[in-house]
Amino acid sequence: MSAASTNDFVIKLANVNGTGSASANGLLMKAIFRMGVPVVGKNVFPSNIQGLPTWYEIRVTGDGYRGRSGDVHIMVAMNAETYEQDLAELSPGGFLIYDNTWPRPHFLSRKDVTVLGVPLARMCNEAFKVARSRILMKNMAYVGVIAALLDLDLHVLHGLVRDMFASKAKLIDLNMQAIALGFDYAKENFSCPLCFRVEPMDKTKGKVMIDGNTAAGLGCVYAGATFGAWYPITPSTSLMDGFAKYCAQLRVDEDTGKHKYCIIQAEDELAAAGMVIGASWNGARAFTPTSGPGISLMSEFIGFAYYAEIPFVLFDIQRVGPSTGMPTRTQQCDIQLCAYASHGDTRHILLFPADPGECFEMAVQAHDLAERFQTPVFVLSDIDIGMNDWMVDELSWDDSYQPDRGKVLSAEQLEKIEKFHRYLDVDGDHIPYRTLPGVHPKGAYFTRGSGHNKWGGYTEDGQEYKELVDRLRLKWASSADHVPAPVIIKSEKKTNCAILSLGSCDGAVVEARDRLEAKGLPLNYMRVRGFPFCSEVENFIQNHEQVYVVEQNRDAQLLNLLLAETRVKRKKLLSVLHYSGEPLDYRFVFDEILKASEMRKSA
Amino acid sequence: MSAASTNDFVIKLANVNGTGSASANGLLMKAIFRMGVPVVGKNVFPSNIQGLPTWYEIRVTGDGYRGRSGDVHIMVAMNAETYEQDLAELSPGGFLIYDNTWPRPHFLSRKDVTVLGVPLARMCNEAFKVARSRILMKNMAYVGVIAALLDLDLHVLHGLVRDMFASKAKLIDLNMQAIALGFDYAKENFSCPLCFRVEPMDKTKGKVMIDGNTAAGLGCVYAGATFGAWYPITPSTSLMDGFAKYCAQLRVDEDTGKHKYCIIQAEDELAAAGMVIGASWNGARAFTPTSGPGISLMSEFIGFAYYAEIPFVLFDIQRVGPSTGMPTRTQQCDIQLCAYASHGDTRHILLFPADPGECFEMAVQAHDLAERFQTPVFVLSDIDIGMNDWMVDELSWDDSYQPDRGKVLSAEQLEKIEKFHRYLDVDGDHIPYRTLPGVHPKGAYFTRGSGHNKWGGYTEDGQEYKELVDRLRLKWASSADHVPAPVIIKSEKKTNCAILSLGSCDGAVVEARDRLEAKGLPLNYMRVRGFPFCSEVENFIQNHEQVYVVEQNRDAQLLNLLLAETRVKRKKLLSVLHYSGEPLDYRFVFDEILKASEMRKSA
Amino acid sequence: MTSFVKPRIRRKNQPVNELGLTRADYEGAMSTLCAGCGHDSVTASMARAFFRLSIEPHRAVKVSGIGCSSKTTAYFLRESHGNNTVHGRMPSVATGAAAANSSLTYIGVSGDGDSLSIGLGQFVHAMRRNVNMLYVLENNGVYGLTKGQFSASADIGSLAKKGAPNEQPPIDPVSLALSVGATFVARGFSGDREQLVPLIEAGLKHKGFGLIDVISPCVSFNDHKGSTKSYAHTYKYYHKSVHADFVPPSKDIKVKYDEGEMMPVELHDGGVIRLRKLERGFDPRDRAAATMALAKAQQNKEILTGLIHIDESHPDMHELNRMEERPLNEIPYAELNPGAAKLAELQKNFR
Amino acid sequence: MTSFVKPRIRRKNQPVNELGLTRADYEGAMSTLCAGCGHDSVTASMARAFFRLSIEPHRAVKVSGIGCSSKTTAYFLRESHGNNTVHGRMPSVATGAAAANSSLTYIGVSGDGDSLSIGLGQFVHAMRRNVNMLYVLENNGVYGLTKGQFSASADIGSLAKKGAPNEQPPIDPVSLALSVGATFVARGFSGDREQLVPLIEAGLKHKGFGLIDVISPCVSFNDHKGSTKSYAHTYKYYHKSVHADFVPPSKDIKVKYDEGEMMPVELHDGGVIRLRKLERGFDPRDRAAATMALAKAQQNKEILTGLIHIDESHPDMHELNRMEERPLNEIPYAELNPGAAKLAELQKNFR
Numbered sequence A, B: 001m002s003a004a005s006t007n008d009f010v011i012k013l014a015n016v017n018g019t020g021s022a023s024a025n026g027l028l029m030k031a032i033f034r035m036g037v038p039v040v041g042k043n044v045f046p047s048n049i050q051g052l053p054t055w056y057e058i059r060v061t062g063d064g065y066r067g068r069s070g071d072v073h074i075m076v077a078m079n080a081e082t083y084e085q086d087l088a089e090l091s092p093g094g095f096l097i098y099d100n101t102w103p104r105p106h107f108l109s110r111k112d113v114t115v116l117g118v119p120l121a122r123m124c125n126e127a128f129k130v131a132r133s134r135i136l137m138k139n140m141a142y143v144g145v146i147a148a149l150l151d152l153d154l155h156v157l158h159g160l161v162r163d164m165f166a167s168k169a170k171l172i173d174l175n176m177q178a179i180a181l182g183f184d185y186a187k188e189n190f191s192c193p194l195c196f197r198v199e200p201m202d203k204t205k206g207k208v209m210i211d212g213n214t215a216a217g218l219g220c221v222y223a224g225a226t227f228g229a230w231y232p233i234t235p236s237t238s239l240m241d242g243f244a245k246y247c248a249q250l251r252v253d254e255d256t257g258k259h260k261y262c263i264i265q266a267e268d269e270l271a272a273a274g275m276v277i278g279a280s281w282n283g284a285r286a287f288t289p290t291s292g293p294g295i296s297l298m299s300e301f302i303g304f305a306y307y308a309e310i311p312f313v314l315f316d317i318q319r320v321g322p323s324t325g326m327p328t329r330t331q332q333c334d335i336q337l338c339a340y341a342s343h344g345d346t347r348h349i350l351l352f353p354a355d356p357g358e359c360f361e362m363a364v365q366a367h368d369l370a371e372r373f374q375t376p377v378f379v380l381s382d383i384d385i386g387m388n389d390w391m392v393d394e395l396s397w398d399d400s401y402q403p404d405r406g407k408v409l410s411a412e413q414l415e416k417i418e419k420f421h422r423y424l425d426v427d428g429d430h431i432p433y434r435t436l437p438g439v440h441p442k443g444a445y446f447t448r449g450s451g452h453n454k455w456g457g458y459t460e461d462g463q464e465y466k467e468l469v470d471r472l473r474l475k476w477a478s479s480a481d482h483v484p485a486p487v488i489i490k491s492e493k494k495t496n497c498a499i500l501s502l503g504s505c506d507g508a509v510v511e512a513r514d515r516l517e518a519k520g521l522p523l524n525y526m527r528v529r530g531f532p533f534c535s536e537v538e539n540f541i542q543n544h545e546q547v548y549v550v551e552q553n554r555d556a557q558l559l560n561l562l563l564a565e566t567r568v569k570r571k572k573l574l575s576v577l578h579y580s581g582e583p584l585d586y587r588f589v590f591d592e593i594l595k596a597s598e599m600r601k602s603a
Numbered sequence C, D: 001m002t003s004f005v006k007p008r009i010r011r012k013n014q015p016v017n018e019l020g021l022t023r024a025d026y027e028g029a030m031s032t033l034c035a036g037c038g039h040d041s042v043t044a045s046m047a048r049a050f051f052r053l054s055i056e057p058h059r060a061v062k063v064s065g066i067g068c069s070s071k072t073t074a075y076f077l078r079e080s081h082g083n084n085t086v087h088g089r090m091p092s093v094a095t096g097a098a099a100a101n102s103s104l105t106y107i108g109v110s111g112d113g114d115s116l117s118i119g120l121g122q123f124v125h126a127m128r129r130n131v132n133m134l135y136v137l138e139n140n141g142v143y144g145l146t147k148g149q150f151s152a153s154a155d156i157g158s159l160a161k162k163g164a165p166n167e168q169p170p171i172d173p174v175s176l177a178l179s180v181g182a183t184f185v186a187r188g189f190s191g192d193r194e195q196l197v198p199l200i201e202a203g204l205k206h207k208g209f210g211l212i213d214v215i216s217p218c219v220s221f222n223d224h225k226g227s228t229k230s231y232a233h234t235y236k237y238y239h240k241s242v243h244a245d246f247v248p249p250s251k252d253i254k255v256k257y258d259e260g261e262m263m264p265v266e267l268h269d270g271g272v273i274r275l276r277k278l279e280r281g282f283d284p285r286d287r288a289a290a291t292m293a294l295a296k297a298q299q300n301k302e303i304l305t306g307l308i309h310i311d312e313s314h315p316d317m318h319e320l321n322r323m324e325e326r327p328l329n330e331i332p333y334a335e336l337n338p339g340a341a342k343l344a345e346l347q348k349n350f351r
């Protein structure tokens, strides 16, 4: 299975959290990236601060695939707690690197892997004086070991160290020294490089490594959002951190120190929702990032915004549910909840980014759609996209972009009209005009979550009520043609089978599909990017006999939405469900579809 | 349309709320009931305390139908604010009664109805001294008028007045006097009785008039519930009022005054949910009544109870959504929300009572199911069932009933086993054993909403996580055979068409079905009473070509559930949706199905 | 039916304010509350204060939760924007709205159920943030709209209409506000417009969060004998402690005060609140003193009213967040968009 | 991975309590908190108090919310039931649990984020109901588990790890508790076990809601210079005001006290809390006095610790609800079921 390979293998680093390993591991990944070789990085961390197992997986993927493979060729086992499990996970023919300051003879239990011991602790204890450095530098030392073993470019590594510690020059030497320690040890004691090695390529030009939350935060800046409120929750916190960082950088008046934005850490998710609704209602572009528990708590306010027609942008960075679940593991498990969140008849607009690039774009689109349709819009990301660094095309911006603020009447417009009615469908597009407080006396109206008629008045009349909610339903339906269109990849071979998927499944699905085709099973592929589904989604399914719906939850939530919202036949749809909390790997998709298609053939 | 009729017509009383009309109207209805004639009563009231329009509709239904008809034959128009609308609603040939102390000549605008003016205010002002009495007695006076017009039994009325004021004897005479005022006036001035009249029957023996909330509260008493927590919200408040009343009556030690129950008015719905979960977890039967907004707010806790496997009984007395909506109007609009409430993969047990009798029964079943399956159970009632008095079979009780407390280990059982594991599927029925705090040291375990494995330990391991949530899904599915079975009514004629409905639609559906059959359109009928759907539900649909799904919401929520949770074909299902907030009437169902079936024929 | 619109009648010689508007211009839809409800009097006082301050109606924003009290935002200032949100969560909507546009005047109306039970957290945190708004808590000790359950402000021993006594200690919004550092804390009574109107004026002009706890009896469910939030009980134990006059910036206020008797507090816009001590020996500008005075009054079962605490020194939410003067919703997109070139530059860190 | 179970080692001659249990019997799973975290010390103090009170572990119930602090219920009393609920909502679960079975001992563990932001409403209302439980608020001024955001208890001027100062007034759980009528209000410090253990014992024995605000530094995110919840800062401004000793009912307590120096408070079960004033002139039995002492200490920037207020006279939730002694979960169904005949009788009213 694990034959020798250049630019196509997986390194996994098993650490204890709180020991500074994450930045060393990131550095390693970035070094490979700077050598022009595509990489996929996944950080799997525990829900605590210090002392529990954490893993970082780097896939070197010369082919440019964007998902996990499911293999591990090189394991750096720095956590005694998980030695056993880490050893077991290694593919045959792989290498295990560990700190043999304290030798572990039982590593010899597997004959099909090579164990490389490095006295990391001993070397660092000898080389460094401060206790904290000794711990931190062990990480850099193994980076040095790997650099030697994989034939990494030391200049690149050094450049990265310099960038990293640009503001703390003292640390540059220290880190360089640690890298050298490991590098030299490996050179002396092992035959470098291994059969797995990195060779410079030219495939990362025009690309960046960025995580989805940072990209989404940046997207909100470009969207012109000026207000954000949130309550801290893993894994959404870094989205607001990103927004805050760029605002501090780009939106503070140099002379006065005054801000052109406002960020509020709310007392809980209900309050965060209320604040965003208040700001949006008052004409600022506003948003809140959260995760599943936050959506549950915001449910009442979501229904209010839906019914009172107030723009409301939410980012749900999904994590494993139900309840607190596994807060640092990934899933796509809030799809159904978000589609229909809140009591009563409610339905919402959802966007499904597949990578940080789309997080950036869809952050902008979400604001446009929320204001155009005057309603909640959910961007459904997840931990995998949100918190891992992904290699994506450099983010780009069209300077001619102007926000779509939707149908807001200006003072001049109000001056001209005879009487303003908040909920009247003047244009026949199901979208009424709105006004902002303070703009003009004629614009004043009363917003309420209780029964109201098209004139904006209070009502308990059944027909008036119906007229209004019927329009809401039509308005929602009409957004189908405005959400991002699905991405379709057609096989060059004729086939009546297809995959339908969404969001962070994309990388694994694309790769599985290629490999299935190579195996003689050609498949078309549609990735949905928005809800309500446009007619293309339904047509795509209708045009196939068998559609594998790949998603990351237990209950086939996307499939259920397809059943409820399109006229497709149930028996066409076959679920491929992954919900263990690890980012999806192509092998899983490959195996499941192969199995299913073989069963189908034999049936 | 409105030919003469004995025991088959509708009286509607238009009043201003806060004037004491509701009890007078109830008295009127009960008088007819006591005369042995079946009645249907609907109280439509505004969301305020005093001064807004309110209507009370009494259908006299010798045939025993249980829904509204859609007609109004006699209108008692006591509210000047709504005169116009009330007049318009009257069926041709009908009668309008109003207070002609201040004559309203424009009532003459309709030639096809008869207007009967009674100087109610004048008579009462002359007869009574106290200002408050003058207002209240006007109501009793029009009851007297109607008694004369409909030929009601005065003895029965007097008996009711005596029962009503048993504790305030002084008021009996006053009320009798007011009734006589109206009665005598009518006798003198109109030719009594009208063509619409009541004739004694024998059809209410063994029946009672009770509202669903009171019945459900009483059901909780019989279920052995000892703890209830709630936050006041229309229309669920009277459920807790009922429970409290019967507890005060039945569960207070006569000697010590000590209570065998605890009721807490929580600070909000989140707290109410937490309290019920805490009490249930600790072994008391507990419940909370609420309405849509409450369910939204409880969402996070619902997922916690689902995942930590804690019994949790909720009554959702549905009202018109979204948001605050129309809090005093009826809908079945929380079906989908309750089925999948909370973030992550969650699915729940739902019960759908159709009348107060079933509210009583299902209150008991809900507690049994919640403890048997260790999970949230929702009883989905609505305003129509919950707050209107319905004629139902006298509630009955089987004294041999024993609560199903589910798989709870006693101290003796714990003593015997070696080690207790909270989430282990020992019996292969997907239901683990649970223990109660304080019972035995061996029973101690740690409950959490975060990742846990079958041993009850904390986990972040994907496989351990999956094993547990897979069992949860199976457990939920297995409850399908334990929720109340659907009720099926087969036509004696052969037909491949059917109606599928639920809850408070039943009365109107049964009647519409009879009348459709009379029109040559025979239909079978299934009323679902529980979710998850048992196989009978799916089979029923499979055995028909066309199934009309009648429900009271905009978005066809029941139909969507059927699509997601069964393998039925979409094109078999046709929605009949009523969502104006008024209780369903048979005419609507009749017309919609007839129209659809004609379209089908012509297609 | 649709909402009731009060007919607009203009009489000759009626008083006008600096904007030339009449009192009627500050009215709203017809109230649907019970006849005699305290809340209607508070509504009238609010309308009067806006009139006297000559605030353009459309430059005011009214926010509320759910309850009879919360409905009243529809019954005054017809020409301003209202937002009748969800139960107990008005403070957060107000916070967001205020953040988006600091140039408007914000008034929140709530009830004791809305603020002290379901909304307690938001209520406290809005005070903590010192959001620039006036918050009028119409306190009747009861849930009016849901027909008479005790609220968290019901006093121990207070009898329900059905006769059951409350036995849980009340949450006093004024003590609570002092304990979490609110910067303007007052108490009034719906039945005393003379005291209430200037308090509302002062609260509207205070830069930061102003709380006025207004005792506002519910005639339908909590005005009987034995209720401690009835008209009768309030009149009996009512204790005016500090009278506040609001003097707008235009007026000459260079009057001399005897220290301890008259305490002028200068507001950010130049207006002045003139505090006149009526009896008790404390200085409302000192939070600890106010806390102690309140504790003593509680021991004596007195209802302390007036402006109980004011602190003009603490920055409001906008200042704390260093926001520029211009409302967020008026900053043109061109100023917010960093542009394509900047995006390329920023991404240098991502290589 | 599954949770870590601490190896159970029995040493010879180790002290045992009245039940014959050792200290180890009061321990729990291995902590997964950061080395040096204040919460671990609090955990040890709680275990110690349970040991000293000789409470059978399985007769104790531990409830918590979400946060590093809330996790600690897994790290003591292995043999008692724990319920790690959702963020900020533990008080309601505790209330329901306590209602169902009054015969167990309830301890709630929470953090400043859990209690003062998302959970503020529930926290206050549990105090108001006087639920019979001890509530330990492990206060570090920061959200530990979500990595270092300021919490609502962060003091004005306190610096974040990244250097930004907090500018919002802190919510002090002790002032808040006093303002809403809590019946047992104390403050301790994770670094002072000598003071903390008796406070926990007294709180567990108090009939009603006991609050202990424990300053418990977060070494990972809030123990740097400039933080006012650091070890260094706490030691510096720490002011022991009243020392509380708990004397169990069995011990002879007929000692004489000099009034004003030693203040015995008799508990419902016959135990006694001996309060020893250390300096300041106030009587913790008087709520107004306690409120004033606290207000003064705040002005002096002192951290007042010890048992700040106690009131044994107010009925707890069970008494208020007139519940019988027997736990609800032990009343046999036969006593709860009115039976068929009664049902028929009740329905006479429905005809």
Ligand SMILES: Cc1ncc(C[n+]2csc(CCOP(=O)(O)OP(=O)(O)O)c2C)c(N)n1
Residues within 6 Å of the ligand: B231, B232, B233, B234, B269, B293, B294, B297, B324, C066, C067, C068, C069, C070, C087, C110, C111, C112, C113, C114, C115, C138, C140, C142, C143, C144, C145, C146, C151, C218
């Ligand atoms: C989430 C939610 N829960 C409950 C209600 C029902 N409800 C409406 S008003 C109210 C209480 C209002 O009391 P208060 O704020 O004191 O207002 P008042 O009517 O006394 O002026 C309640 C519980 C609701 N509207 N929303």
Ligand SMILES: Cc1ncc(C[n+]2csc(CCOP(=O)(O)OP(=O)(O)O)c2C)c(N)n1
Residues within 6 Å of the ligand: A231, A232, A233, A234, A269, A293, A294, A297, A324, D066, D067, D068, D069, D070, D087, D110, D111, D112, D113, D114, D115, D138, D140, D142, D143, D144, D145, D146, D151, D218
């Ligand atoms: C509904 C919800 N929102 C947010 C979170 C994320 N969260 C977990 S712990 C925590 C704060 C904990 O702070 P604190 O209570 O002070 O505990 P500490 O970690 O400081 O001991 C937050 C915001 C969550 N778990 N649930």
Ligand code: SF4
Residues within 6 Å of the ligand: B049, B050, C032, C033, C034, C036, C037, C038, C039, C068, C069, C140, C144, C145, C217, C218, C219, C220, C221
């Ligand atoms: S019920 Fe009470 S609070 Fe509500 S309007 Fe009537 S008097 Fe006012």
Ligand code: SF4
Residues within 6 Å of the ligand: A049, A050, D032, D033, D034, D036, D037, D038, D039, D068, D069, D140, D144, D145, D217, D218, D219, D220, D221
């Ligand atoms: S992050 Fe802070 S509070 Fe959490 S365990 Fe570490 S030191 Fe303790």
Ligand SMILES: [Mg+2]
Residues within 6 Å of the ligand: C067, C111, C112, C113, C138, C139, C140, C141, C142, C143, C144, C151
């Ligand atoms: Mg109230």
Ligand SMILES: [Mg+2]
Residues within 6 Å of the ligand: D067, D111, D112, D113, D138, D139, D140, D141, D142, D143, D144, D151
């Ligand atoms: Mg904390």
